[in-house]
Amino acid sequence: MLPAIAVSHLNYQYPDAERLALHDVSFTVAPGEWVAIIGHNGSGKSTLAKNLNGLLAPAAGTVVVGGLTLSESTVWDIRAKVGIVFQNPDNQFVGATVADDVAFGLENRGVPREEMLVRVADALDAVGMRDFATREPARLSGGQKQRVAIAGIIAQRPDIIILDEATSMLDPAGRTEIVQLIQRLRATTQLTVLSITHDIDEAASADRVILLNDGEIRTVGTPAEIFAFGPELLKLGLDVPYPEKLKAALAARGVAMPAHYLDAEGLGDYLWTLHSTM
Numbered sequence: 290m291l292p293a294i295a296v297s298h299l300n301y302q303y304p305d306a307e308r309l310a311l312h313d314v315s316f317t318v319a320p321g322e323w324v325a326i327i328g329h330n331g332s333g334k335s336t337l338a339k340n341l342n343g344l345l346a347p348a349a350g351t352v353v354v355g356g357l358t359l360s361e362s363t364v365w366d367i368r369a370k371v372g373i374v375f376q377n378p379d380n381q382f383v384g385a386t387v388a389d390d391v392a393f394g395l396e397n398r399g400v401p402r403e404e405m406l407v408r409v410a411d412a413l414d415a416v417g418m419r420d421f422a423t424r425e426p427a428r429l430s431g432g433q434k435q436r437v438a439i440a441g442i443i444a445q446r447p448d449i450i451i452l453d454e455a456t457s458m459l460d461p462a463g464r465t466e467i468v469q470l471i472q473r474l475r476a477t478t479q480l481t482v483l484s485i486t487h488d489i490d491e492a493a494s495a496d497r498v499i500l501l502n503d504g505e506i507r508t509v510g511t512p513a514e515i516f517a518f519g520p521e522l523l524k525l526g527l528d529v530p531y532p533e534k535l536k537a538a539l540a541a542r543g544v545a546m547p548a549h550y551l552d553a554e555g556l557g558d559y560l561w562t563l564h565s566t567m
């Protein structure tokens with residue numbers, strides 16, 4: 290099967306920067322896969338996202354999206370396939386109403402009005418915001434704004450959606466809302482998702498995790514494989530899930546703990562079994 294994204298030996302350097310922001314980055318993402326990208330501040334996550342839809346042009350290496358190699362002649366086709374939602378939705382609103390805002394990108398692409406109305410309604414349904422169609426975006430809560438921003442992308446029917454810290458301004462309930470929304474969308478469409486995140490629970494919901502460090506891929510694995518690095522993640526400036534912290538603290542007190550990753554439920558079961566054999 291053709292990968293949704295294939296990046297090989299990608300280098301990127303900002304003008305005037307002394308060092309590469311991305312160095313020899315290679316990975317592939319399968320259609321329909323959800324991949325989380327984690328890494329410390331300045332590790333190159335946003336730079337990578339911008340290289341994937343041609344907002345930035347690679348210094349070396351190739352980016353292939355759905356079989357199309359990114360170049361000056363394909364950049365607009367690729368941009369239609371890759372939608373990016375950024376951190377702060379307030380900077381992304383252009384419409385006077387929620388519906389206008391979602392329609393904006395479609396108008397720019399010359400989508401006929403009839404089809405536009407259908408797409409806007411569908412996208413607002415998908416994010417659970419249809420009742421807010423005539424509201425002013427500025428008056429929505431943070432979670433609602435981010436859902437509208439996602440609707441604006443979905444309406445353009447991209448194959449790939451990149452969420453660049455799109456949940457970082459939200460409270461835990463707002464984050465859960467977005468993660469559930471992504472899971473719903475993936476259940477009904479073959480949407481490929483890249484989520485750049487500091488939120489460990491969001492990363493844990495992904496199929497795979499790419500760990501960036503200083504512009505290079507440190508490792509790629511399932512969330513369980515990545516979280517099992519526990520102490521090293523802390524050294525790389527990343528948080529680890531609460532059950533991993535508890536596990537490390539118990540191990541330090543001499544309690545026998547398994548090496549593999551356990552989520553909260555798994556750890557609960559383990560401790561319960563341990564307790565009943567003591």
Ligand SMILES: Nc1ncnc2c1ncn2[C@@H]1O[C@H](COP(=O)(O)OP(=O)(O)OP(=O)(O)O)[C@@H](O)[C@H]1O
Pocket residue numbers: 303304306310328329330331332333334335336337
């Ligand atoms: N416009 C720019 N000009 C020069 N250097 C830049 C520019 N934007 C980012 N950088 C540098 O490139 C590197 C990667 O930055 P990037 O924004 O991709 O990191 P990030 O992982 O997204 O960080 P954060 O978690 O803070 O969002 C950093 O060293 C950063 O200082």
Ligand SMILES: [Mg+2]
Pocket residue numbers: 334335336
């Ligand atoms: Mg960033």
